[in-house]
Amino acid sequence: MLLLPMDLYSKDINNNIIVGANIGNVPWEFQDSDGSYIGFEIDLVNKVGEQLKRKIKIINIPFNGLFAAVQSGRVDLAISSINITEKRLESVSFTQPYYDSDQSLTVLNNSKIKNLYDLKGMIVAVDTGSTGDIWATENNEKYEFGEIRRYEGLVPAMLDLVIGRVAGYISDIPALLYYTKDKPNLEVVERMPTGGLYSMMLRKNNSLLFEVNDVLIEMKRSGELNELHKKWFGKFAAKNSSTIKILDIPKSSGKLNLNLTETFLNKRVFLETYPMLINGFYITIQLGLLSILLGLIWGLLLSLIRLYSNAFLRFLVKTYINVFRSIPLLVFLIIVFYAFPFVGIRFSPFNAALFSLVIVSGAYFAEIFRSGIEAIPKGQFEAAKALGLSPYHTMVDIILPQAIKIVIPPLTNNCINVLKDTALASIVALPDLLKQATQAQAIAANPTPLIVSAFIYLIFLLPMILWVSRIEKRYRSGKQL
Amino acid sequence: MSVLINLKNVSKHYGNFCAVKRINLNIVEGEVLCIIGPSGSGKSTLIRCINYLEEYDGKGKITVNGITVKKGNNLKNIRKEVAMVFQNFNLFPHLNILKNVMLGPIRSLKVSQSNAKKRAYDLLGKVGIKDQADKFPFQLSGGQQQRVAIARALAMKPKVILFDEPTSSLDPEMVSEVLDVIKDLAGTGVTMVIVTHEMSFARQVADKIIFMDEGVIVEEGSPDQIFDDSKKERTRIFLKSVLKA
Ligand SMILES: Nc1ncnc2c1ncn2[C@@H]1O[C@H](COP(=O)(O)OP(=O)(O)OP(=O)(O)O)[C@@H](O)[C@H]1O
Ligand SMILES: [Mg+2]
Secondary structure, eight states, X not given: OOOOOTTTTTOOTTOOEEEEEOTTBTTTBEEOTTSOEESHHHHHHHHHHHHHTXXXXXXXXXXXXXXXXXXXXXXXXEEEEEEOOHHHHTTEEEOOOOEEEEEEEEEETTSSOOSXXXXXXXXXXXXXXXXXXXXXXXXXXXXXXXXXXXXXXXXXXXXXXXXXXXXXXXXXXXXXXXXXXXXXXXXXXXXXXXEEEEEEEEETTOTHHHHHHHHHHHHHHHTHHHHHHHHHHSXXXXXXXXXXXXXXXXXXXXXXXXXHHHHHSOHHXXXXXXXXXXXXXXXXXXXXXXXXXXXXXXHHHHHHXXXXXXXXXHHHHHHHXXXXXXXXXXXXXXXXXXXXXXXXXXXXXXXXXXXXXXXXXXXXXXXXXXXXXXXXXXXXXXXXXXXXXXXXXXXXXXXXXXXXXXXXHHHHHHXXXXXXXXXXXXXXXXXXXXXXXXXXXXXXXXXXXXXXXXXXXXXXXXXXXXXXXXXXXXXXXXXXX | OOEEEEEEEEEEEETTEEEEXXXXXXXXXXXXXXXXXXXXXXXXXXXXXXXXXXXXXXXXXXXXXXXXXXXXXXXXXXXXXXXXXXXXXXXXXXXXXXXXXXXXXXXXXXXXXXXXXXXXXXHHHHTTOGGGTTSOGGGSOHHXXXXXXXXXXXXXXXXXXXXXXXTTTSOHHHHXXXXXXXXXXHTTTOEEEEEXXXXXXXXXXXXXXXXXXXXXXXXXXOHHHHHHSOOOHHHHHHHHHHHHO
């Protein structure tokens, strides 16, 4: 049986402790004005390094990447106000906790929403795979949220809250209190006692666990941890909170050591999460096919304008094509979703993704169609004209059937690109395949859903890729289709 | 016999270069007119002006059956009357032979599918390739392809057919099968304007021959007049050089 190579990456030659942290998670780990990392948990790991006489090296990893990073050994230790949960304990280890947290609801100050029940039928924001996500999902029936929309962190969620695209944002209370304290338009209106406990996450059975835990015991005993609490929250922690009390290392349920297949293709995790992945796949397919269909139509239209209209329109289209072939899709998508609302254009996540994909892929499709049309000999146009065919029928009956046949390989390649690019829609909180996989892997603290989603993409796209290369080969050998 | 096509003062410039210069010409209904002349003399340009594949200079005027050939709505009526056969056939490679012949009548003459099909089979029979109807152009020899192109032109029931060197792309052994088809047409009353380098064919089939050089009509007359009794030095030099070859 394959065993996971122990600490393959983290055996730093300088014996550093490599720490993964989701920088930007106030007040736990974020950047000050000079760009250096500060925060409660940054202070904490620096103290750990000091005590263990090892240097701390911090790597910025998005929250959802921390679980895989720990399990693959890319980092020794992960911080980012990570809650200890039963599910996560099946796949990773935690030190004893050092902070008691609850979930909370933030809304706009001037909104009608004052508590969770007001959110009935409304859209509520959470961080993908976070404790808030888990809480909202579990309590969805009780409060009848209209939709749970999943964001990649606090900043985009807050943006949409301010725009009014979501009615409330559920996340850990310390972060929300810290973020809203100098923003009078936002208000934390509810605290949901979930008994969350923050801790440092390590790979199962990592010997560092006990060393780090010992430092925590020492810091609690000396009151140093409570001093950190004072420094970052302005007051000391409650008497019997985990910031003060010395606690046991949380017991891992399940096996002590997971081997490679149990880590990356865990059957239990797979069975638990595949319905989510199927839902995500359904959205990916819908978005992908619709984008391709509309992108093809739009691209064809652009190519015809580019070839046959007056100089002014030709110039406009040429500019359009150049602009949208230079802008990264992700950048455009973010502009469409987060900036357009300020000029009154408000898309749903699906429509924002669809719009962006069509606008950008249309530029590529247009150039492909143009090259195909330009490859048709002049004699074909003349023969059609001589038969009295209208410009429309010349195109539809004569030119396009031939032109499209020539450009089938690049068209298909572009379609594959569009299908792959649908994954970018995760960024605007669309529950597509990638998003669902990320969420599932964060909840289970196991990368299996990501691996499975990779397989789904593969099964779906590989036949198309093989098909294209077969056609290309035929074209090269000069055979007819 | 009435004049079907009239060219008055027709010129064609490409930038500063003048390919066709102040041509005046009448083509009579039912006439077979052959245009001969050295390469680059403007033969193709001239006949392409007749169905407006080339936009001739504004000072001139061409009429076909009384309708002026110019940009606009009447152009499609001109093109119903004027069919063309190209040097490179220009068949539609994605359509089979039958559909190549059917397309023009269906789209331009609004003929029904079934009538167009019937007529296409008739015409393919006439040019001797009925059994190839379901094949695609690339499956046919050059001579067969050009015969399809002629059937395609005939399908429009045109008043006039323009031929631009219909045999110049053919292997020598296929030239005669195409010329034979054209000769057969000469008896049917359809007007034909044929640009050709096949002198004996021209002599045999033409009612009238035009010799062009450097964009002008140098001489016109009956075949016997041009070939045996030319008035112009340039015509004689040209004929001598091609007939010797
Ligand atoms: N699109 C064009 N742009 C510029 N010059 C052109 C164009 N088409 C033709 N010409 C020029 O016009 C002149 C007449 O050309 P044309 O094709 O009518 O000659 P031709 O008599 O048909 O010759 P050939 O026997 O070689 O077919 C030539 O000098 C040619 O180079
Ligand atoms: Mg020519």
